Amino acid sequence: MRIFIADSQPRVRYGLRVLLEQQPGWRVVGEAGDAQELLELVYDTCPDLLLLDYELPGMASAEILAQLQQTCPALRVIAMSGHDELRQVALEAGASSFASKTESPEKLVILIHELHTNEYN
Amino acid sequence: MKISKRELERQLASRSEELLAINEITAAVNQSLDLNEILNHALEKTLQVMKIDHGGIYLLDDQNGILKIAVQRGFTPKFVEEIDSLRRGEGFSGRVVLTGEPLVIKDLSQDARLTRLAVQEAGFRSVAIVPLTSKGKTLGTLFVITLGQREFANGEINLLISIGHQLGIAIDNARLYEDTKKRLAQLAALQDTTRAMVSTLELDALLKLIVQQATDLLQANGGILNLADWEKMEDEVVACTGSMDKILGIRMGLDKSLSGWVTLHKQPVISNSMMDDPRVAQRIAEEFLGHRLMKGVVAPLTIKDKVFGTLVVVDKLKGTEDFSQDDLDLLVGFANQAATSIENTRLYINEKRRADQFRAISEVSRHLTLIMNLDEALKQVVRVIQQTFGYYHVAIGLIEGDELVYRVGSGKLWDDPDYQFKPSRLKVGEEGISGWVAATGQPFLVPDVSKELHYVHMEGSATRSELTVPILIKEKVIGVLDAQSDRLNAFDEIDLVVLQSLAHQAGAVIENARLYERAQQLAVMEERNRLARELHDAVTQTLFSASLLAEALPASWENNPDEARHLLQELRGLNRGALAEMRTLLLELRPAALVETRLVDLLRQLGEAASGREGIPVSVMIEGQGELPPDVHIAIYRIAQEAMNNAVKHARAKQITVRLCYRCADVEHPESSPNLSVLLSISDDGRGFDLNRVPHDRLGMGIMQERAQSIGAILTIDSRPGEGTQVTLLWEGKEINI
Numbered sequence: 001m002r003i004f005i006a007d008s009q010p011r012v013r014y015g016l017r018v019l020l021e022q023q024p025g026w027r028v029v030g031e032a033g034d035a036q037e038l039l040e041l042v043y044d045t046c047p048d049l050l051l052l053d054y055e056l057p058g059m060a061s062a063e064i065l066a067q068l069q070q071t072c073p074a075l076r077v078i079a080m081s082g083h084d085e086l087r088q089v090a091l092e093a094g095a096s097s098f099a100s101k102t103e104s105p106e107k108l109v110i111l112i113h114e115l116h117t118n119e120y121n
Numbered sequence: 122m123k124i125s126k127r128e129l130e131r132q133l134a135s136r137s138e139e140l141l142a143i144n145e146i147t148a149a150v151n152q153s154l155d156l157n158e159i160l161n162h163a164l165e166k167t168l169q170v171m172k173i174d175h176g177g178i179y180l181l182d183d184q185n186g187i188l189k190i191a192v193q194r195g196f197t198p199k200f201v202e203e204i205d206s207l208r209r210g211e212g213f214s215g216r217v218v219l220t221g222e223p224l225v226i227k228d229l230s231q232d233a234r235l236t237r238l239a240v241q242e243a244g245f246r247s248v249a250i251v252p253l254t255s256k257g258k259t260l261g262t263l264f265v266i267t268l269g270q271r272e273f274a275n276g277e278i279n280l281l282i283s284i285g286h287q288l289g290i291a292i293d294n295a296r297l298y299e300d301t302k303k304r305l306a307q308l309a310a311l312q313d314t315t316r317a318m319v320s321t322l323e324l325d326a327l328l329k330l331i332v333q334q335a336t337d338l339l340q341a342n343g344g345i346l347n348l349a350d351w352e353k354m355e356d357e358v359v360a361c362t363g364s365m366d367k368i369l370g371i372r373m374g375l376d377k378s379l380s381g382w383v384t385l386h387k388q389p390v391i392s393n394s395m396m397d398d399p400r401v402a403q404r405i406a407e408e409f410l411g412h413r414l415m416k417g418v419v420a421p422l423t424i425k426d427k428v429f430g431t432l433v434v435v436d437k438l439k440g441t442e443d444f445s446q447d448d449l450d451l452l453v454g455f456a457n458q459a460a461t462s463i464e465n466t467r468l469y470i471n472e473k474r475r476a477d478q479f480r481a482i483s484e485v486s487r488h489l490t491l492i493m494n495l496d497e498a499l500k501q502v503v504r505v506i507q508q509t510f511g512y513y514h515v516a517i518g519l520i521e522g523d524e525l526v527y528r529v530g531s532g533k534l535w536d537d538p539d540y541q542f543k544p545s546r547l548k549v550g551e552e553g554i555s556g557w558v559a560a561t562g563q564p565f566l567v568p569d570v571s572k573e574l575h576y577v578h579m580e581g582s583a584t585r586s587e588l589t590v591p592i593l594i595k596e597k598v599i600g601v602l603d604a605q606s607d608r609l610n611a612f613d614e615i616d617l618v619v620l621q622s623l624a625h626q627a628g629a630v631i632e633n634a635r636l637y638e639r640a641q642q643l644a645v646m647e648e649r650n651r652l653a654r655e656l657h658d659a660v661t662q663t664l665f666s667a668s669l670l671a672e673a674l675p676a677s678w679e680n681n682p683d684e685a686r687h688l689l690q691e692l693r694g695l696n697r698g699a700l701a702e703m704r705t706l707l708l709e710l711r712p713a714a715l716v717e718t719r720l721v722d723l724l725r726q727l728g729e730a731a732s733g734r735e736g737i738p739v740s741v742m743i744e745g746q747g748e749l750p751p752d753v754h755i756a757i758y759r760i761a762q763e764a765m766n767n768a769v770k771h772a773r774a775k776q777i778t779v780r781l782c783y784r785c786a787d788v789e790h791p792e793s794s795p796n797l798s799v800l801l802s803i804s805d806d807g808r809g810f811d812l813n814r815v816p817h818d819r820l821g822m823g824i825m826q827e828r829a830q831s832i833g834a835i836l837t838i839d840s841r842p843g844e845g846t847q848v849t850l851l852w853e854g855k856e857i858n859i
Contacts, residue, residue, distance in 0.1 A: 004667045009662050011695060014403035019687065022676045053455025101665040105672040 001118055002029045004047035006038045007080070008057050016051060019105055020112075035059035049112065050100075054081040054090050060094040071092055077113055078108075119120060139280045142170040146287050156295035160192045163288055165826045168194055168265060171277060175245070176265040178253070179214045180292065181209065188214055188261065196517055202240035212236045213250050214262040220261050223251040223282055225273050240266075247271040251281040255289035259318070263288060276442055327466050328360035331459040335432050336363055338455060339418065339448050339636075342436040346422075347380045356381055356430065364436060368409045369607075369731050378402040380431040383419040385509035387428050389453045390419045391441040418444045420456035424464045434458045478619040481509040495634035499529040500626050506604065506620075507531035513584060513607040517592070517627060518547070518555055525549050525559045533606075534582055546690070553577040555589045555601045562598040564590040566617055568610045588612040590621045592628045602627060652709060659702040663734050667695040698733005701726050704764075715758065716751045723758050724779055730779065735769040738776055745783030747797045753852055757781075763821040764803035764848040772807025772846060779803050796853060804847040809840045 549562030
């Protein structure tokens with residue numbers, strides 16, 4: 001599975017990359033620190049999954065999701081935030097799922113697994 | 122008839138002796154004012170000149186028309202008793218008083234006009250009586266009497282008449298003198314009273330003083346002062362003293378008491394047998410005083426021909442003594458003075474009350490504009506009102522749900538720790554006068570709470586009248602302002618207006634305070650939101666990163682120990698950063714800690730937090746040391762914080778350097794200068810920006826400039842695209858001594 005990480009904080013991107021790449025068959029194919037970077041790089045890499053910090057600087061995430069819907073309809077997006085109240089907003093804007101940054105990363109891994117499994121069944 | 126030379130000489134001698142006696146008596150009359158002494162002396166001289174052994178002087182009591190022996194010579198006490206107390210017209214002296222003519226009786230034994238037979242029994246034969254006259258009025262008689270029969274020569278009679286005149290004048294003078302003396306004493310007493318009255322401006326104290334002075338003045342046992350209520354045709358005892366000291370507050374119909382009679386008839390009264398006087402309210406006296414009233418005098422208190430009360434004095438100190446016309450005159454004079462004093466005091470009190478009222482209104486508004494804390498403001502309101510007007514109790518109750526809850530109060534009821542102010546909660550519309558006011562929004566003036574059904578008596582309270590006004594905000598009743606007095610009828614329409622105006626002010630204050638509290642709550646909420654945001658931005662992100670690494674560590678340890686070691690290193694940095702972030706946020710929660718923490722530690726903490734969050738190394742360098750004023754201390758911290766935030770968030774820097782240097786600006790004499798300088802710089806190697814293109818209030822630069830200006834420091838920002846950014850702050854001032 002090809003994963004793209006979009007988060008403003010390098011530390012978060014680094015941690016995600018280390019953890020996710022430990023999973024067999026998962027690969028982080030790209031990273032972006034803001035919306036511009038994301039939109040530029042995502043087409044080139046054409047990932048299966050995008051982990052999107054819902055407060056990514058540069059553009060409203062709902063707008064990012066709308067644009068990606070047009071250009072990459074097959075792309076699954078997991079929205080992430082420390083603000084749990086953004087869950088509903090993100091899902092309504094078109095995110096496949098929502099991961100809270102205040103919860104254990106193990107949950108994120110399980111979430112990705114579930115999403116992946118559903119995809120193929 | 123030829124008179125021999127010897128006879129002539131004898132007559133001359135006698136005449137000159139008579140003249141001498143007259144002279145002496147005249148001298149005595151002129152020199153002495155002691156009537157008794159004069160009479161004694163005159164009688165002595167008279168008898169001496171006339172060579173007679175017995176004689177006396179009767180004085181007439183004007184009031185009852187009885188002649189009493191004032192002085193005498195030669196009689197036994199028993200005889201004096203026999204001839205004393207002649208009625209006018211009775212016997213010879215009585216006759217002389219009636220006619221004003223001298224009377225000479227040669228042979229008493231043959232005279233049927235004699236009434237006191239003791240005179241005959243004692244063997245007296247001849248008597249000469251002359252009237253004591255002054256200004257055509259007979260004041261008494263002078264008589265000489267002999268055991269043997271005796272002729273009285275014309276000259277002798279003339280002498281007696283002359284002495285009679287002299288004594289008449291003497292008696293007149295002495296009485297005038299006594300009168301004057303008494304009058305002077307009264308005047309002095311009145312003056313004392315007036316002085317005391319004028320200086321007593323408290324009405325209750327004045328009334329008490331008046332009744333006390335009146336009682337003292339008449340040397341009586343007790344007294345009361347009544348004020349008339351013409352509307353109800355009643356009078357009320359408003360002050361009392363001595364034996365009457367138990368009937369304060371008693372009201373009676375004007376047709377039911379002696380004082381009422383005086384009030385209605387505008388006439389002073391002496392009643393020396395009150396037991397038989399149908400006008401006297403004996404039943405009330407017995408019920409409340411436990412004894413009957415014996416003798417009394419009552420004078421009306423009058424202003425501009427209108428009776429507004431009475432002054433009553435009862436029972437002389439000397440048990441059975443009657444009150445005299447003099448006593449009544451004295452009381453009437455005193456009552457006139459007292460009436461003026463009462464009127465003046467009333468005027469003064471009214472004036473003072475008006476002044477107090479206006480002062481209270483302005484003081485309340487002054488206090489209110491100063492205080493924003495609601496409870497504190499309301500406490501001030503009730504305190505000012507209670508103290509300015511001397512009310513017994515003042516409180517403010519606010520409506521909470523269906524109850525009126527007393528929040529603040531002032532006065533004995535409220536302040537006494539032993540007294541539980543009850544009830545502190547009243548059901549709106551159901552309980553108490555204030556509950557009624559809270560329900561209707563109408564003010565309620567109760568002149569006598571004992572007659573008011575709405576009144577709820579509080580145990581131990583001395584409340585007798587009450588005035589409650591609503592506190593309104595936008596025509597909605599939110600509470601009441603309640604004033605209570607321990608006097609009846611303590612409130613009038615003007616008090617109502619004043620209290621209502623104060624209640625309006627209180628309403629405005631409550632509204633203000635509520636708005637203020639709401640604004641403060643909003644500010645607190647905003648601050649909370651900001652802290653939550655910061656927590657998320659900083660701590661959540663850092664901890665999330667740390668959790669990711671920790672989650673990856675076990676597998677990494679198995680497969681790639683080198684990578685695992687690197688992860689641990691990273692993890693350490695993140696945890697440190699998270700701790701530093703936490704400390705920084707805690708400082709925001711407790712601003713006092715900001716001042717207490719050294720600037721050096723604060724900057725290091727900021728550096729650790731920033732590098733922990735963004736993974737950008739921040740080096741902090743400190744040179745020198747010093748103690749800065751708190752405002753400078755805080756401003757430097759905030760500017761460093763803002764500049765570092767900018768650097769880590771926007772600059773994409775690889776390295777940030779913070780430098781704080783004390784006394785770097787004063788290069789020539791860094792240690793000897795009494796002044797302290799601080800130089801702060803935050804520099805990064807990030808992408809920089811074009812100062813001309815970025816508006817000056819962007820990137821927190823506006824707020825940094827403001828902070829710098831507030832402490833008189835100079836802030837410079839130096840940046841160029843691709844060449845990093847440097848923020849420099851220079852502050853120069855006095856070091857503080859601690």
